[in-house]
Amino acid sequence: MELRFTEEERAFRQEVREWIDANLPAETRERMASGRTPTKAMQVDWQKRLYAKGWAVPHWPVEWGGQPWSAIKRFILSEEIQSTPAPSPLGFNCNMLGPVLIAFGTEEQKKFFLPKLASLDLWFCQGFSEPGAGSDLASLKTRAVREGDHYIVNGQKTWTTLAQHADWIFLLVRTDPNAAKQQEGISFLVVDMKTPGITVRPIITIDGAHEVNEVFFDDVKVPVANLVGTENRGWDCAKFLLSNERTGQARVGASKERIRRLKLIAKEAPGGGRPIIEDPRFRSRLTDVEVQLKALEMTTLRVLADENRQLSQRKPNPASSVLKIRGTELQQAISELYVMAAGPYGLVAPHDPEADGRNEPDVAEDWQTLAQATYFNWRKQSIYGGSTEIQKNIMAKAFLGL
Amino acid sequence: MDFDLSEDQRLLQDSLQKLLKDKYGFEQRKGYMKSETGWSRDLWAAYAELGLLGMPFAEADGGLGYGAVETMIVMEQFGRALALEPFVSTVVMGGGFLRHGASAEQRAAMVPEIAAGKRLLAFAHTEPQSRFDLHDVATTAKKDGAGWILDGRKGVVLHGDTADDLVVTARISGQRRDREGIGVFLVPATAQGVSRRGFRTSDGQRAADITFDNVKVGPEAELKGGLALAERVVDETIAALAAEAVGCMEAAKDLTVDYLKTRKQFGRPIGSFQALQHRAAEMMVCLEQARSMAMLAAMMASEPDAAERRRQMRAVKIEVGRNARFVGQQTIQMHGGIAMTMEYAGGHYLKRLTVIENMFGDMDHHLAALSEEGGVFLAA
Numbered sequence: 019m020e021l022r023f024t025e026e027e028r029a030f031r032q033e034v035r036e037w038i039d040a041n042l043p044a045e046t047r048e049r050m051a052s053g054r055t056p057t058k059a060m061q062v063d064w065q066k067r068l069y070a071k072g073w074a075v076p077h078w079p080v081e082w083g084g085q086p087w088s089a090i091k092r093f094i095l096s097e098e099i100q101s102t103p104a105p106s107p108l109g110f111n112c113n114m115l116g117p118v119l120i121a122f123g124t125e126e127q128k129k130f131f132l133p134k135l136a137s138l139d140l141w142f143c144q145g146f147s148e149p150g151a152g153s154d155l156a157s158l159k160t161r162a163v164r165e166g167d168h169y170i171v172n173g174q175k176t177w178t179t180l181a182q183h184a185d186w187i188f189l190l191v192r193t194d195p196n197a198a199k200q201q202e203g204i205s206f207l208v209v210d211m212k213t214p215g216i217t218v219r220p221i222i223t224i225d226g227a228h229e230v231n232e233v234f235f236d237d238v239k240v241p242v243a244n245l246v247g248t249e250n251r252g253w254d255c256a257k258f259l260l261s262n263e264r265t266g267q268a269r270v271g272a273s274k275e276r277i278r279r280l281k282l283i284a285k286e287a288p289g290g291g292r293p294i295i296e297d298p299r300f301r302s303r304l305t306d307v308e309v310q311l312k313a314l315e316m317t318t319l320r321v322l323a324d325e326n327r328q329l330s331q332r333k334p335n336p337a338s339s340v341l342k343i344r345g346t347e348l349q350q351a352i353s354e355l356y357v358m359a360a361g362p363y364g365l366v367a368p369h370d371p372e373a374d375g376r377n378e379p380d381v382a383e384d385w386q387t388l389a390q391a392t393y394f395n396w397r398k399q400s401i402y403g404g405s406t407e408i409q410k411n412i413m414a415k416a417f418l419g420l
Numbered sequence: 421m422d423f424d425l426s427e428d429q430r431l432l433q434d435s436l437q438k439l440l441k442d443k444y445g446f447e448q449r450k451g452y453m454k455s456e457t458g459w460s461r462d463l464w465a466a467y468a469e470l471g472l473l474g475m476p477f478a479e480a481d482g483g484l485g486y487g488a489v490e491t492m493i494v495m496e497q498f499g500r501a502l503a504l505e506p507f508v509s510t511v512v513m514g515g516g517f518l519r520h521g522a523s524a525e526q527r528a529a530m531v532p533e534i535a536a537g538k539r540l541l542a543f544a545h546t547e548p549q550s551r552f553d554l555h556d557v558a559t560t561a562k563k564d565g566a567g568w569i570l571d572g573r574k575g576v577v578l579h580g581d582t583a584d585d586l587v588v589t590a591r592i593s594g595q596r597r598d599r600e601g602i603g604v605f606l607v608p609a610t611a612q613g614v615s616r617r618g619f620r621t622s623d624g625q626r627a628a629d630i631t632f633d634n635v636k637v638g639p640e641a642e643l644k645g646g647l648a649l650a651e652r653v654v655d656e657t658i659a660a661l662a663a664e665a666v667g668c669m670e671a672a673k674d675l676t677v678d679y680l681k682t683r684k685q686f687g688r689p690i691g692s693f694q695a696l697q698h699r700a701a702e703m704m705v706c707l708e709q710a711r712s713m714a715m716l717a718a719m720m721a722s723e724p725d726a727a728e729r730r731r732q733m734r735a736v737k738i739e740v741g742r743n744a745r746f747v748g749q750q751t752i753q754m755h756g757g758i759a760m761t762m763e764y765a766g767g768h769y770l771k772r773l774t775v776i777e778n779m780f781g782d783m784d785h786h787l788a789a790l791s792e793e794g795g796v797f798l799a800a
């Protein structure tokens with residue numbers, strides 16, 4: 019066991035930091051530092067730069083654009099990206115579909131898709147959830163019926179994040195409604211969003227944002243070549259993907275960035291005749307979150323160190339639930355600290371002429387108006403990617419034998 | 421002690437409940453929110469008809485002479501409906517200032533109009549630097565002959581965009597954070613030098629950022645009582661907001677429990693999972709604790725010992741805030757994705773409860789002050 023970063027790792031961190039500083043467009047950095055998500059153009063532009071540098075998908079096998087790095091080195095890169103802050107490589111492409119194709123895809127699928135996933139030439143979205151199939155994903159109803167060289171897909175997906183930006187979607191569909199177990203009749207498809215019969219409808223979340231959608235499939239023709247893995251064995255892909263999704267959700271680097279930024283903000287923000295950072299209650303709440311985040315950082319490193327093995331064994335890692343539970347709780351806790359720091363000015367909604375139908379003045383600072391919006395939006399963290407309750411069920415079963 | 425409502429109080433509750441049931445469906449509410457004012461003029465007129473807008477004023481002034489319990493009853497219903505109208509601003513806050521600080525002539529001029537739904541008030545106190553401290557006042561009031569000249573900026577004035585008159589705290593003398601030297605002024609919103617910029621609040625209500633630039637008012641504009649008056653009215657407002665929070669929490673709990681019974685996953689209602697059952701039970705614990713505090717607040721609203729009243733109201737604000745946060749968050753969590761959407765009521769309860777939590781001091785603000793003041797149960 020060696021619990022300190024080596025000289026080489028520290029040098030690598032420095033190299034990454036300098037490269038990001040030299041390559042990240044100022045507007046992207048500013049937008050993200052303010053607490054907003056990057057625009058599509060910013061995401062694409064930045065990921066292309068990472069790709070050109072060979073840093074978009076370091077966790078993939080070298081032959082598909084990965085790096086022969088230790089887990090620690092990969093952690094350092096992703097942490098630096100998050101804590102700059104810069105956009106992380108698109109999770110749907112790099113952490114979800116990519117690893118599934120590497121583990122389950124055909125040679126042709128790998129050749130065609132993997133480079134485009136890494137470079138973000140194609141933007142993928144995730145079509146798993148349905149109105150009736152959330153936590154109980156295996157009960158999904160979207161139907162795919164084979165007709166010659168095609169599947170005909172009918173049904174509805176929902177909560178599809180950023181489908182409005184997506185070129186393609188990866189889907190779980192039911193191919194055998196008569197299978198003995200629900201899980202055994204599911205297949206995993208990749209589908210071009212331009213295929214006739216696909217309709218995307220926005221869902222506006224409580225913070226006023228448009229990031230999720232409903233996606234409808236009406237006799238959509240999908241080539242059989244777009245099946246990933248074996249027909250009716252899509253659940254294996256799904257389980258593998260979900261456990262990778264969870265590891266990514268700890269986002270320790272991003273949380274550290276939010277805390278550092280909050281400390282800067284709190285030096286100026288009014289806290290009753292003094293900056294709020296000088297309020298002992300606020301400070302101890304903040305510090306308490308930092309302590310928990312430090313523990314999560316160590317846990318993340320431990321899980322990551324195990325990841326290479328997991329990838330080669332195609333097995334989900336149950337420890338990822340720990341990261342998902344605590345990581346999302348801490349992100350939510352940090353968002354509550356921002357609300358606290360904003361105080362009465364946190365009541366000012368973010369300026370949004372489109373939603374309001376009128377042009378409102380800016381009467382508060384950006385971070386103040388975003389504090390409550392982010393707090394509301396981040397309630398999603400403990401719901402998606404397997405809710406906290408579901409993670410605990412998994413742990414009780416897989417770890418504790420209950 | 422008697423926790424039961426009287427016949428008249430029950431009648432008040434029933435009639436308002438019925439009105440809101442008819443007129444405040446979630447879809448109807450969306451329409452009100454999108455309107456020019458951001459709330460419903462028609463409902464405001466209906467509230468006037470029910471007598472709600474004149475409720476707390478003395479009968480001699482043209483009101484009904486009701487007390488804090490009636491306000492609690494009404495606010496609870498408004499909370500359930502997520503009502504958008506400026507009742508707190510006009511009747512609870514504006515009304516409080518008129519009742520405790522205005523002259524008989526001012527009351528005679530304003531109360532009948534307020535009761536009739538023809539006059540709206542708002543309380544302008546928060547400043548960019550003040551956070552939750554009512555005594556942190558940079559806005560100035562300078563003597564101008566017999567009258568006054570006001571200068572300064574007030575932010576987050578709830579319903580300040582539609583108000584006819586503004587109640588404004590301003591510094592007559594002393595330093596920015598002195599407790600002495602603060603005056604409370606009643607200023608027509610259309611007075612020369614008042615400029616208002618309206619905006620939406622995070623829970624979908626309306627507020628304004630208001631600048632006072634060389635605003636001249638007469639000697640009668642100054643209400644009697646200064647900071648103590650403002651604190652008294654704020655305490656009454658905390659009581660009203662506590663009841664509103666209880667209404668929100670109760671509606672959120674009901675909605676959630678209904679959903680737990682109907683939403684099926686894994687072939688059975690999600691309410692059959694014990695993890696969720698316990699959480700729903702905890703919601704009920706929270707609701708009852710908050711309800712008790714709302715009652716304490718109604719009881720203490722008329723407490724003559726200002727220090728005692730203050731400490732109890734702090735306790736109310738702390739405990740309601742804590743429980744409201746849990747209920748609001750769990751309403752979303754136990755629903756799953758559906759409550760993350762604008763189109764569903766669930767998430768809107770969290771939004772309103774969050775705003776209430778951050779009005780007139782959050783939990784930490786009152787914890788700090790209350791512990792300084794010796795806590796709830798003073799050592800003998």
Ligand SMILES: Cc1cc2nc3c(=O)[nH]c(=O)nc-3n(C[C@H](O)[C@H](O)[C@H](O)COP(=O)(O)OP(=O)(O)OC[C@H]3O[C@@H](n4cnc5c(N)ncnc54)[C@H](O)[C@@H]3O)c2cc1C
Binds near residue numbers: 154177
């Ligand atoms: C903002 C957002 C973005 C999303 N993005 C995507 C996306 O891009 N692609 C995609 O496919 N999906 C996405 N999702 C969907 C997400 O994965 C689901 O919301 C999630 O799986 C929960 O399903 P549900 O919302 O239907 O809630 P339900 O499954 O109905 O759950 C409701 C409540 O019941 C609890 N519950 C359910 N079963 C149990 C049990 N056995 N024991 C105890 N408690 C239980 C849940 O934890 C939750 O609290 C997104 C969701 C949100 C909110």
